[in-house]
Amino acid sequence: MFGVNPFSELSASIAPMIMQAYVILMIAAVIGGTVTDMIHKKNAKYFFEKSKKDKLNARRSVSSGEKVSLAVSTVANEVLTSGEFKNQERRISHLFTMYGFVIFVVATAVLIFGYPTSADAGYWPILWHAGAISLAFGGYWFWFFIRVDVSSEGHKWYEISRADIFIVSLLTTATFSLAWSATQGGSLGWLFFVLFILSSTSLFGTVMWSKFAHMFFKPAAAFQKKITRADGSQENLPDLGDLSDPVIHARYPDIPEYMGTNPPNMGLGIKRDKPTHF
Numbered sequence: 001m002f003g004v005n006p007f008s009e010l011s012a013s014i015a016p017m018i019m020q021a022y023v024i025l026m027i028a029a030v031i032g033g034t035v036t037d038m039i040h041k042k043n044a045k046y047f048f049e050k051s052k053k054d055k056l057n058a059r060r061s062v063s064s065g066e067k068v069s070l071a072v073s074t075v076a077n078e079v080l081t082s083g084e085f086k087n088q089e090r091r092i093s094h095l096f097t098m099y100g101f102v103i104f105v106v107a108t109a110v111l112i113f114g115y116p117t118s119a120d121a122g123y124w125p126i127l128w129h130a131g132a133i134s135l136a137f138g139g140y141w142f143w144f145f146i147r148v149d150v151s152s153e154g155h156k157w158y159e160i161s162r163a164d165i166f167i168v169s170l171l172t173t174a175t176f177s178l179a180w181s182a183t184q185g186g187s188l189g190w191l192f193f194v195l196f197i198l199s200s201t202s203l204f205g206t207v208m209w210s211k212f213a214h215m216f217f218k219p220a221a222a223f224q225k226k227i228t229r230a231d232g233s234q235e236n237l238p239d240l241g242d243l244s245d246p247v248i249h250a251r252y253p254d255i256p257e258y259m260g261t262n263p264p265n266m267g268l269g270i271k272r273d274k275p276t277h278f
Helices: 006-010 016-041 043-056 064-080 088-114 124-146 162-182 187-205 214-231 246-251
Strands: none
Touching (some): 016 043, 016 088, 043 214, 064 214, 088 162
16 A cells, blocks of 8 residues: 555546646645735735834844844744744644645655656655655644643534634545545545545635645744844844843842743743643
8 A cells, every 4th residue: 555656546537637737726726825815914015014114123234144044043943843832742743744744745746747657656655655644643633632722712622613724624635545545446445535635625725714824924924033133123122131131130120030030930820730621
């Protein structure tokens, strides 16, 4: 199963050109949905206006070399390793989901465009199945154990809202793709294939209403935040300096000790009790 190209047998019933056209259509849907989302929410307008405002408040200019360094740092931390997640379980789940999705999508494109009729497609079928498994593992981990604390909000875990379109589409796409690959050649296989196509169409066709476009804006926002810290604009917030500095303490005597010299003594706060009650 894992070493067999799942699309080679499908090519006997569906022409490779149709499969390729579907992939192109989904790419167009993502681009169109992202652009529509930008126009509707005015994300790009807000981003550029904020960037101009930050430049006016900048205390120093950031060199090109420093910007490259910050860009590399953003890619390494916020993109490749999801270092912004402080919850390690959430971070690991996200990494499994993210890398699984990327590998699955890339392998799908390679198999459909490069090996549409070949059962032996090298290591790409293995990557296709591994990506789907990683995507399912990370996604189900998030859904059942890390997702928004629905019990404390008075909701059941199986209640779905529009905000869940993205994760549900991801999970069903990964699940039905594996089920289709395992049951090809019969009526059950065709059932899972149809469900796989419906799920993937939902995933790529609902970008405007899901968190899909979020993955494009997140790195840009993280990079811009690093720039504001480097140029001193501080996102138009006051720069208080190091709260543990005696000079700052003398200037602001009302700063509590736990915010400066002894931050661990702030206590557990909201982490004191797991939010498993309404």
